[in-house]
Amino acid sequence: MRRLLLLAPPFLWLLAFVAAPVAILLAIALAEPAMGVPPFTPPLAWDGEGPRWRGTLLSFAILAEDRFYLDAFLRSLRVAFLSALLCLLLAYPMALGILRARPSRRLPLLLLVLLPFWTGFLLRIGAWIGLLRDEGWLNGVLRGLGLIEAPVPMLYTDLALYLGMVHSYLPFAVLPLYAALSRLDPALEEAAADLGARPAVAFLTVTLPLSFPGALAGFLLVFIPAAGEFVIPELLGPPEAQLVGRVLWTEFFQNRDWPLAAALAVALLALLVLPIRLFQRLEARP
Amino acid sequence: MAPLLQVQGVSKRFGATVALERLSLEVARGEFVALLGGSGSGKSTLLRLVAGFEAPDEGRILLDGADLGPLPPHARPVSMMFQSYALFPHLSVFDNVAYGLRREGRPRGEIARRVAEALEMVGLSGLERRRPHQLSGGQRQRVALVRALVKRPPLLLLDEPLGALDAGLRERTGLELRALQRATGAGFIMVTHDQAEALALADRVAVLEQGRLAQYGPPRELYERPATRFVAGFLGAANVLEGRVGADGRVDCAAAGCTLRPAAPPPRAPGEALAVALRPERIRLVDERRAPAENAAAGTLRDLAYRGEAWLALVATAGGQELRVSLPGGATPPAPGAPVALAWDAAAVVPLAD
Structure with a gap:
C-alpha cells in the first residue's frame, strides 16, 4: 500500500503529461481532416449502438508517399546530428578544462556555461540576428576594417543556423560530459602515466573511452530536441530548407491539417525513441 | 654502487600545510622498505614525489644515482600500485596487465607471454578475459600488483597495498607480497599505517612524523630501541x-x-x-x-x-x-x-x- 502511494504521484504525472498527450496525438493522427472545430473527425465515434472505428492511416500514407516530408525528416536529422557533433566537440575541452581548474573555480565556470540560460531565449536569437545581418555588427566591423566591400550574407545561412543551434544547446552537452568526467578516479590517468603512457596516450586510452557514456548522453541531449527545433532554423536558418519543425508548424497552423501534423509528430517521436533506447542499453552496461 | 633510491632533503608544502620537511632516506637494491605513519605524516606524499605525480619544493630524488627531477611520471622507471588499485574498468585483466608493456611497444608475442607469466605468478591464470568489476577484492589487488610488476621496474611503490583487504586475507597476502618481492628482486617501498604490517614485512621501516623521518631501521631495532617518544608510542604503544x-x-x-x-x-x-x-x-x-x-x-x-x-x-x-x-x-x-x-x-x- 505504501509502495503504491509512493509510486502513484510519478505514475499519475507520467500518465497525465506523457501518456495522455501521446494518446491524443495518436488519435488525431488517425483521424480524418475536416472543416470545423476541431478540424478533424474523431477516429472513434459513438453512433447510438456502440463505438465505431472511423480512423484512417491516410495521414501516415501521405507522409510515406510524399518525398517532401521524408526530405524534411532527413534534413532535420542531419542538422540535429551536426549540431550535436559540434556541441560535443566544443563541450569536451570545456568539460575537461573545468574539471582541471582549481576546485574553487569549478562552480563559477559551470555557472558560466549555464549563463546563456539566464537571458531570454528569443533575446539571444535576436542578438545573433543583430550580429549577423547584412547591416549587422559583424559586417559593419569587417567593412570598417576594409576587409570586405559588400556585406557578406551570414544571416539566413547554414552558418547562422549552426551558430544558433550550438549556442543554444551547448550546455546540454557540457553538463553530462562534466558529470561523467568528474566521476572518473583521477588515479586512473596517473596509473596510465605511471605505466608509461604520455598524457595524450593516457587520455586516448583511458579518459576518452571511459567518458563515452557521458559523451553519448550529451550528444543525445542535443540531438533529440534539435531534431524537432523550430524557432532557431526559422529565425536564423536558410528559408528554403524545410525542417520537420517548420513543416509541422505549416501543416498545423496554415493548412490546418491536424491529422497530418499529428502524424508528423508521431513519426518524429518514433524516430527519436530509437536513439533513446540505444542510450538506455548503453547506460545499462556496467 | 649507489643505493637504488636516494631521497635527499626533500620538502613539500601544500599551501600552508607542510607535507614533508627536509626528508632524507635511502633504499638499497632489492630492499623492502615500509613507510609507516599516521594520516598527514607525509608518507603518501613521499610516494607520489618518487612516482613523479608531485614535484618537491626542494631537495632531490635519485634513482640509481640519476636525478629523477626532470622526468615526467611516464618516463620514470618506477611503478606504482595505487591504494584504490586504479584498474582500468573498461579493460580486461589481460589488457590491464598488458597496458604498460604495450606502451613500451613490445612485440605481441612477448606481451602475451609476459602477461601470462605474471598472472600465473599470482594465481590468476584463466581470468584474463574478466573485467575488474567481475573480480573479488583479493583478485583485484593481485591484478593491480602484477600490472605494476610486469614491466620489471627496479623499484615498486605500493600505497597501502593491503588496506582494502579484509583481515583474514591481509596476513597471507602480505606474506605473498614479500615472497614476490624476494622473487623479483625489485626494491619495494610500501606505505602503511599498520605497524604490525610494517614490522612483519619490511627489511627496514621508516617512521614518519609530520613530514619528518622519526626513525629508520630494521623492525627489531625500531621496536626494541625506539629513538623518540613518538616511535615508542606508535610502535607497540x-x-x-x-x-x-x-x-x-x-x-x-x-x-x-x-x-x-x-x-x-x-x-x-x-x-x-x-x-x-x-x-x-x-x-x-x-x-x-x-x-x-x-x-x-x-x-x-x-x-x-x-x-x-x-x-x-x-x-x-x-x-x-x-x-x-x-x-x-x-x-x-x-x-x-x-x-x-x-x-x-x-x-x-x-x-x-x-
Whole structure:
C-alpha cells in the first residue's frame, strides 16, 4: 500500500503529461481532416449502438508517399546530428578544462556555461540576428576594417543556423560530459602515466573511452530536441530548407491539417525513441 | 654502487600545510622498505614525489644515482600500485596487465607471454578475459600488483597495498607480497599505517612524523630501541616514563614512583631530564616481598582487558602514572583493585633521544 502511494504521484504525472498527450496525438493522427472545430473527425465515434472505428492511416500514407516530408525528416536529422557533433566537440575541452581548474573555480565556470540560460531565449536569437545581418555588427566591423566591400550574407545561412543551434544547446552537452568526467578516479590517468603512457596516450586510452557514456548522453541531449527545433532554423536558418519543425508548424497552423501534423509528430517521436533506447542499453552496461 | 633510491632533503608544502620537511632516506637494491605513519605524516606524499605525480619544493630524488627531477611520471622507471588499485574498468585483466608493456611497444608475442607469466605468478591464470568489476577484492589487488610488476621496474611503490583487504586475507597476502618481492628482486617501498604490517614485512621501516623521518631501521631495532617518544608510542604503544638522571647512572622517575637503571649508562649528564621507554610485555608481576629496589614499581591494578594471547593490565603506580602491562594470556591475573608489584630487566629500559 505504501509502495503504491509512493509510486502513484510519478505514475499519475507520467500518465497525465506523457501518456495522455501521446494518446491524443495518436488519435488525431488517425483521424480524418475536416472543416470545423476541431478540424478533424474523431477516429472513434459513438453512433447510438456502440463505438465505431472511423480512423484512417491516410495521414501516415501521405507522409510515406510524399518525398517532401521524408526530405524534411532527413534534413532535420542531419542538422540535429551536426549540431550535436559540434556541441560535443566544443563541450569536451570545456568539460575537461573545468574539471582541471582549481576546485574553487569549478562552480563559477559551470555557472558560466549555464549563463546563456539566464537571458531570454528569443533575446539571444535576436542578438545573433543583430550580429549577423547584412547591416549587422559583424559586417559593419569587417567593412570598417576594409576587409570586405559588400556585406557578406551570414544571416539566413547554414552558418547562422549552426551558430544558433550550438549556442543554444551547448550546455546540454557540457553538463553530462562534466558529470561523467568528474566521476572518473583521477588515479586512473596517473596509473596510465605511471605505466608509461604520455598524457595524450593516457587520455586516448583511458579518459576518452571511459567518458563515452557521458559523451553519448550529451550528444543525445542535443540531438533529440534539435531534431524537432523550430524557432532557431526559422529565425536564423536558410528559408528554403524545410525542417520537420517548420513543416509541422505549416501543416498545423496554415493548412490546418491536424491529422497530418499529428502524424508528423508521431513519426518524429518514433524516430527519436530509437536513439533513446540505444542510450538506455548503453547506460545499462556496467 | 649507489643505493637504488636516494631521497635527499626533500620538502613539500601544500599551501600552508607542510607535507614533508627536509626528508632524507635511502633504499638499497632489492630492499623492502615500509613507510609507516599516521594520516598527514607525509608518507603518501613521499610516494607520489618518487612516482613523479608531485614535484618537491626542494631537495632531490635519485634513482640509481640519476636525478629523477626532470622526468615526467611516464618516463620514470618506477611503478606504482595505487591504494584504490586504479584498474582500468573498461579493460580486461589481460589488457590491464598488458597496458604498460604495450606502451613500451613490445612485440605481441612477448606481451602475451609476459602477461601470462605474471598472472600465473599470482594465481590468476584463466581470468584474463574478466573485467575488474567481475573480480573479488583479493583478485583485484593481485591484478593491480602484477600490472605494476610486469614491466620489471627496479623499484615498486605500493600505497597501502593491503588496506582494502579484509583481515583474514591481509596476513597471507602480505606474506605473498614479500615472497614476490624476494622473487623479483625489485626494491619495494610500501606505505602503511599498520605497524604490525610494517614490522612483519619490511627489511627496514621508516617512521614518519609530520613530514619528518622519526626513525629508520630494521623492525627489531625500531621496536626494541625506539629513538623518540613518538616511535615508542606508535610502535607497540610503549610506556614512556619521564625521569631525571641520577648520580650513578640511575634514572629517577617521580611520576611512576620508581628508579630505573638502563643496561648501559644513560646518554645524559646527572641532573638532566630523560625519558625512557618501557614495553608493556617486558614488565612482569612479581611477589611484593621479592621486588628489587630498582627497575620495579608498586601500584594498584586499575583495569584489565583480555586480548586472547595476552591480558592488558593498567596499573596505577604509587607515583600516579599509569603503566600498560601485558601479562601472558594463559595466566590468571589478580582482580582489579588488588595491589601489585611490577619488575623488569635493565635491558627493557630504553632511553629516548627526544
